[in-house]
Every structure is written in structure tokens, then in C-alpha cells.
Amino acid sequence: MSTATTQGALVFERVTKQYGKVVAVNDVSFSIPQGTLVTLLGPSGCGKTSTLRLIAGLEHVSQGRIFIAGQDVTQQSAIERNVSMVFQSYALFPHMTVLENVAYGLEVGGARKADAREQALEGLRLVGLTDYGPRLPSELSGGQQQRVAVARALVLKPQVLLLDEPLSNLDTKLRRRVREEIREIQQRLQLTAVYVTHDQEEALAVSDQIIVMNNQRIAQQGTPRELFDTPADEFVADFICDANRVSGEILGQVAAGKADCRVGGLAVQLANPRAYRGEIRIAVRPDAVNLTPANSQHILVGQVRHAAFLGTEMQYAVESPLGELFVRQTDVQQPLAVGSSVGIGFADHGVCIVGGQA
Template structure:
């Protein structure tokens, strides 16, 4: 096992920049997620680490060794592709053994390691089946076993759950995380799914347009976003334009919103407030009005307009018979929140 270090890693295609000077260190045994929208450069970054794409600048170090110009087979990495990339004419065991064959591992050792890898992913009883005879979740676990069997120093996962249905995705997500922690695998995973990143990774790297916007734990990114992009991408967030005024934040609509301006940036122009941090109370004299109500089972969403500013509020769905359950479009309410829950950010 070893650490992974990226130093000013960049990729350009002519005048277009796909990845711009990414600096990152993944400690031994740590799982780090590259998170961002489509086209942000996260998959390109992963493929440069794997050796499938040559970088235009910067370095890749695995276990302290510079592998920037090394071919993929010489990098001591194991990769799980989005499409699984299983050979359809090979059995499960043959698919898992392929990487060992390429490394000229002897037959006896190869067979032993293949069965050990299949036992790790609980598929040793399906070793003789073909990929088409497996479910999506089983195919995913074969791809995991094939990457693990070579005992990689660095484990690379490219959108590994995107082809699974929602229920199976949650199950396999927990399996991958448990396996990674049990084996102490240094892991870099690419995903656009916030929940996937938040629940699996030790740290997250949020990317946009080829650049790293913020690196930190899920809690750090959620509670203390560095900029409007991170605030809006990691979780849901009300972003209100305006300016600091007196003891509050004056929205462009004219509404004065409660906040704590201590330590706020001098150019603060956006108020960020998570919808679950807002309290909502029915009040016939309230100046806010509900404009939409969406029932989501355990939660209910309310869009509430107050003096020209509309805020999203999410609250646990009240039990049947509770007066809150009867709130409807047009009802008057009062909104409130703790000043400390507000984040003040510079303009995008």
C-alpha cells in the first residue's frame, strides 16, 4: 500500500484546459472522492492517475515514486470502470485472473488469489458463470475483485455505481466502503453523486471547470463552503444576493435577513442558508407566504416568499393530526433561523 500525490497535475487539449494544476495528497488507507458536475475534469484526473491519459504538466507519485510517464501496467493501481469492462466470453474467475496473467503470476498462486478475491466480494460460488448470467450488482463485484486481486497500492473507482438502481446502489456503496476500510486501501473515487461521496469518502475534492474549488471532509464542505459553487453543489442551499447592512443582510429584494457578520469577507455579496436550518411557524399575522408544498415522505419541502425573496425550507413531515400537516399554499407563516447558521460568501 502507499500514498498518492498529485502535484500541479494538468491536462490541455490544444487551447482548451480540461484539468488545471490539481494538487492533492491521498494518505495511505484514505478514501478521497473527486466530486463535481459532468465535464469538470474529475474523470480526466483519474485517468491521468491510472496512466490512460498523459498529463500536459505536473506529476503523479504513488508510494513516493514518480509514475507520471509510466504505463498503466507499471503503476501498481487497480481500476474499476463505470461500465465494469468485463470480458463477456470469460467466466467470472477468468475475468478476475486476467490481470494476474498479464503479470505472469504462476497458475497455482493465480488460482488461490482469484478465489481469495472472489471470497472478499462474496462471489466464490459463482466463479464459473459468465457475466451475462449475473445481476448488475454481481457484475460490479466481479469488477471490484478483478481490481483487488493484483494487490494494488492505489485503488481507482470511476463512477462505480452509476449503472445500478437506487436500492442496489446503496447496498453496494456500503460494501465498497467496508471492503476499503477492512483492507486499508488507498482509494480515489470519481462521482457526481453527492450522497455517494458524502457517505463513502474520508475527504471530498469539489471540482468545477478543471479546477479544485475546495478540499475537506463532508462536514467541512457542508458547514463551511468556500464559495457559492461549493455551497450550491454540496447539498441544497438557499443563495440570496445582497449586501451587509447594519446588523443583517439586505437582500436585493429589500428584505433584511438575520445573520452573524463576524468574520465575514469584506466583499460578502451572497447569503447561504441550508433549508433544514430554517424554522417555519404558522401565524396569520406572518409576512411570509407559502408558495409551494412538496410532500417527500419523511420530509416536506416548502417554498416560502417573504418580501420578494423566496426561500426553500425542509422540515420533518409532521404526524397526522398535527396543525403543521395542514399548511398549504397561500398560508401565512413566520420564518426564523439562528444567525450562526448563515454563511456569508463573496460573489461567484
């Protein structure tokens, strides 16, 4: 047995999934520790849902191995694996009561009706729906239906809980509340969970770790803060935080891991852990761009092309020598006018090197 089986509750070893000549998952490896929630994040078609289906046993690998709790489940069917999935569509039986829906999987698995009912009631208690057992799904809100789907998955006591875009059918405010509830339950029960979403904010809010996928491969894996502060490349920087990607130049190393750089005439000092030299690519988060009314002291000057008020922040599109910059600023009382000239500077945070020649 591979030593990788001791490294996590769920392990992928060089897993590939092909449909004929089409590659859906390409040589993916990762390890998920017991009791953590890991999010598979990426754009449509990147391979995240296919990866989830491989964990569930709904698809079988073309190459590689999958381990759950130290056991090689690569050849096992979905019914043989101790995993539960919460679907995007909820998939509740409309003719069954809430309690019957939650108890259904237990009864199919051979539990006595009385035992299944007792465990289903406990599942509803966990999601705050104790008094909703007699109702039909049609009598519930979208958020309540989603919590029923979570309860149905939880009562099966899975080794791995899978959540496939579980909040995509909910409005923004409800989505935030339900994701907080799911995260609280996961932490309280110390569940190992894999969560699929294309929503960056959602991934940052619920995850212990995030696996960013692109072109059927893993682009980067790390904590939310690691991915936000130190993206591995331009794709991750753009996908995680809408970063502006600009060109710059390294002038020289200051100290170990630090370099003096020039970006559009501006002198900045940036972390350079990969020891890049010469021309580089830099990611600048929208909140790390400082805009002020232009004057003769500014080295870098741009022009506001678009301004949008979003309540707690202003968003700007600024034409500059570096290209168009997307900017977020919290000063909503004195917004910059469209067409005005602005001086451009960078904050001490939110600017990092994401490519170049080592």
C-alpha cells in the first residue's frame, strides 16, 4: 500500500479521467487531512466537478488511484464508498415529507424504520429544522430545502461529505447565511468535506484549503490567505482576486527573497522568492491601487474611464501607461469623476511577482 494513504482522509494519486480523447482531469494529486473542508475552485470546464464525481464513484478513473481513510477505493462503485453528496439541485423527493427525505438513505441502507426516523430527527436538529419534519419540500424556502439536503447527507455519517455548487440556486444574502451554517456544522462535527464552487468569495469564506483548478490540472493549492496574498501565477491572481496583471522589471536583489523593481516608472520593493531576474509579470489587487487627483509630482498618471458606486466602495476603470486598471476604493464620499486625470500609486500590500525568468 502506498505511503500516501497515511497522509490524509482523502488522497488522489496522479488521477486522470478521459472520455475518449477528451481529458476531464489531468494527472491530479492532492491529500486532504481529516476534519478539513477543501474547496475545488475554478472556471467552468476546469475539471472540478469531474474530480468530485471521481471521489463519489460516479465516474471511474482512467489512470491513478483514490484512497479514502487509507483504503484504496479506485475500483469501488459509488454505493461501496462511504461518501455523501449534496447536489446543486437539492434532489429532494417532492411527494415525501422532510423527515421521510432525510430518513430515505438510511432505510435504503437497511436501517430499521424507527432507527432511521430517530437519526433523521437528529439530522434535522443539526441543521436547525427540528419542527419541519412533517412538511413537504414545496412548503420550504430554498435555504430550508438546501439544509434538508445537508441533513440527508449528514445522517449517513460519511467519511467524506461532498458538496457540488450547493448554494448556486440561492440569492446573495441567503447564500451567505447558508454557507456559514454549513461551515459551522462541518467544524462542529469535524467532517472531512470537499466543496465545489466557481465563486471566489464563497471559497475564501468556507475553506481550510483551496485547490484552484485550470485546464483540468491543479494551478495552486493552499490556504485562502496564501492564495490571496501569494498567487502562484497570473491565472490564480486574476481568478482569486481580479488582480491587474502588468509588466515590470527587476533592478536588483535587496536581500534574500526581496528585490527592487520598476513598474511603469514607479520604484517598488517586492518579495521575490523564486529569484526572478529581468522582465517580470506583476499582479496588483484592485484595492492595492491608490488613486489621487493628478499633479506634477506623480510619476504615473491615468484617466478615469468608468466609475461605479457599490454602496461601500467605488469601482473604477482607469486607462494608464500600464494598460487598463481595475480599482476598488473605499472613499465613496468624494468619488473621482469620469474623465478626470489621476495619479497612480501602489500600496505596500497586494502587489506580488507572478511570473518571469528565474
